[in-house]
Amino acid sequence: MIELTRVSRSFGAVQALRDIDLSVAENEFVAVIGRSGCGKSTLLRLIAGLLEPSAGTVTVSGAPVALMQQVPALLPWRTALGNVMLPVEIRRLPREQYRDRAVALLDAVGLAGFHDRHPYELSGGMQQRVALCRALIQQPRVLLMDEPFSALDALTREEMAGQLQDLHLARSATTVFVTHSIQEAVLLADRVVVLSPRPGRVRKVLGVDIPRPRSFGHNAHLEAVAECVAHLHDLLLHD
Amino acid sequence: MTRARTWGLPVLGAVSAIALWWSATAVFGIRSFILPAPPDIVAAFRAQPAYLLREAGATLTGTVTGFGIATVAGLLLAVLLTAWRSLERATLPVLVALNSVPKVAVAPLLVVWLGFGARPKIVLVVLICFFPILVATMAGLTSTPAELGELARSLSASVWQAYVKIRLPWALPQVFVGLKVAISLAVIGAVVAEISNPTSGLGAVIVLSGMSFDTPLAFAAIVLLAVLSTVLFYLVVALERWLVPWARAISA
Ligand SMILES: Nc1ncnc2c1ncn2[C@@H]1O[C@H](COP(=O)(O)OP(=O)(O)O)[C@@H](O)[C@H]1O
Ligand SMILES: [Mg+2]
Numbered sequence: 001m002i003e004l005t006r007v008s009r010s011f012g013a014v015q016a017l018r019d020i021d022l023s024v025a026e027n028e029f030v031a032v033i034g035r036s037g038c039g040k041s042t043l044l045r046l047i048a049g050l051l052e053p054s055a056g057t058v059t060v061s062g063a064p065v066a067l068m069q070q071v072p073a074l075l076p077w078r079t080a081l082g083n084v085m086l087p088v089e090i091r092r093l094p095r096e097q098y099r100d101r102a103v104a105l106l107d108a109v110g111l112a113g114f115h116d117r118h119p120y121e122l123s124g125g126m127q128q129r130v131a132l133c134r135a136l137i138q139q140p141r142v143l144l145m146d147e148p149f150s151a152l153d154a155l156t157r158e159e160m161a162g163q164l165q166d167l168h169l170a171r172s173a174t175t176v177f178v179t180h181s182i183q184e185a186v187l188l189a190d191r192v193v194v195l196s197p198r199p200g201r202v203r204k205v206l207g208v209d210i211p212r213p214r215s216f217g218h219n220a221h222l223e224a225v226a227e228c229v230a231h232l233h234d235l236l237l238h239d
Numbered sequence: 240m241t242r243a244r245t246w247g248l249p250v251l252g253a254v255s256a257i258a259l260w261w262s263a264t265a266v267f268g269i270r271s272f273i274l275p276a277p278p279d280i281v282a283a284f285r286a287q288p289a290y291l292l293r294e295a296g297a298t299l300t301g302t303v304t305g306f307g308i309a310t311v312a313g314l315l316l317a318v319l320l321t322a323w324r325s326l327e328r329a330t331l332p333v334l335v336a337l338n339s340v341p342k343v344a345v346a347p348l349l350v351v352w353l354g355f356g357a358r359p360k361i362v363l364v365v366l367i368c369f370f371p372i373l374v375a376t377m378a379g380l381t382s383t384p385a386e387l388g389e390l391a392r393s394l395s396a397s398v399w400q401a402y403v404k405i406r407l408p409w410a411l412p413q414v415f416v417g418l419k420v421a422i423s424l425a426v427i428g429a430v431v432a433e434i435s436n437p438t439s440g441l442g443a444v445i446v447l448s449g450m451s452f453d454t455p456l457a458f459a460a461i462v463l464l465a466v467l468s469t470v471l472f473y474l475v476v477a478l479e480r481w482l483v484p485w486a487r488a489i490s491a
Contacts, residue, residue, distance in 0.1 A: 045389075048393055050389055050392055050393060065393070066393075067389075067390075067393040069386055069389060069390065069393075071386050073384075073386040073387055073389070073390045075387070075404075075405065075408070075409075076485045076486075076488075076489050077408050077483070077485045086394070086404065087394050089404065090391075090394045090395070090396045090400050090404065091394065091395070118485055118488065120485065120488045120489050121488075
């Protein structure tokens with residue numbers, strides 16, 4: 001579905017990524033984790049086709065590909081609903097049908113009653129949820145997310161991650177999810193790719209074999225979750 | 240309190256200025272053909288209101304027509320130049336050079352080329368307004384934030400869609416910066432054209448009344464021009480508030 005072979009990318013003298021090999025299977029959920037500046041966003045832009053690799057090849061099969069950027073990137077003159085409808089208009093999909101879907105998506109992420117608000121009337125977290133809906137309305141086969149919950153408080157963050165897990169279970173898409181939160185990675189991912197910085201390289205790929213649905217609450221898998229989190233913590237701390 | 244501040248203070252300022260002017264003419268005994276007092280000007284207007292309003296209408300028509308043409312042309316050329324960078328490199332130096340010519344100086348030539356009708360006036364207004372609109376619109380169109388450009392590309396938007404849905408709306412606040420500069424310049428352009436070819440308009444009224452030492456009439460025309468210019472400016476401001484209410488919200 002997504003295949004990167006020996007991919008490098010430089011910006012002038014700065015090598016952001018070196019020799020990345022990564023393949024993501026259909027409907028797999030892969031989390032990419034690493035310190036800031038280690039090339040996570042660059043990796044996502046390469047997969048999204050917004051950047052060309054300096055070396056190596058990137059192939060992505062399956063369309064549409066939806067990208068959720070690190071910032072909400074909402075159009076300030078459009079309402080929440082209008083922003084969610086942007087991809088529908090640009091891809092020339094039937095508006096009436098997708099309008100209902102947009103309404104349902106906004107309600108599902110807790111924005112019922114905020115459909116007609118403009119971005120400047122919404123908090124940072126609400127804006128990111130609108131951006132999530134804008135990515136999901138395209139019913140993407142490939143979903144790329146760049147630290148989608150970074151502007152949220154810890155509690156909302158956990159809640160959103162839970163919602164994303166439900167959404168993924170309900171109608172899966174091949175997903176690459178960039179984060180710097182170990183918890184989020186363990187909660188959501190089938191595999192976690194740990195990047196090491198300067199230049200960004202794959203340090204380790206860790207499979208997360210914990211049954212779904214997962215949570216941080218009291219359940220049978222608490223030990224497995226703790227072990228996974230500890231392992232990732234070690235990897236990130238000592239590089 | 241806020242109401243008193245938004246309306247009360249400007250009105251108080253205007254009334255005091257008029258009172259000061261009036262008392263100056265009275266105290267120093269300034270004669271009316273040097274500096275007319277406010278009542279002389281009102282009297283001059285009331286002597287021939289139809290004539291003055293007709294000429295104001297001629298100035299208004301020339302101003303608005305030229306401003307409209309300049310707006311359409313400025314927006315179109317800005318889109319062309321930002322979409323096609325090599326065209327920008329080829330034409331922008333020429334445009335800058337043309338703009339540095341004092342447009343007022345070509346007013347008499349325009350009469351030679353275009354005759355005594357309304358056309359030289361409209362052309363001068365277009366020449367004066369066009370550049371500020373072009374420059375402001377280009378600045379707006381090239382200031383699209385990187386993440387919105389990326390959004391457009393990730394949605395596979397066509398160049399046209401990116402302009403219509405993202406870049407042009409984003410540029411609107413800056414377009415209005417240009418339009419507000421241009422509308423004041425437009426009135427000046429129209430009056431300059433009328434002064435160099437005094438067949439119609441408030442500029443012609445000023446020239447003719449000057450010849451006959453009818454200073455109160457000239458002042459009546461100048462006051463009408465000021466009113467015209469102010470009203471046009473605030474119409475543009477009202478249009479801006481209506482079209483881009485979000486700009487004030489995000490800059491606040
Ligand atoms: N467009 C760009 N131009 C120049 N340097 C860039 C650009 N994008 C990223 N970089 C550099 O590449 C490195 C990785 O950046 P990025 O992918 O944004 O990291 P992350 O998302 O992991 O924080 C950084 O050193 C950054 O400065
Ligand atoms: Mg990043």
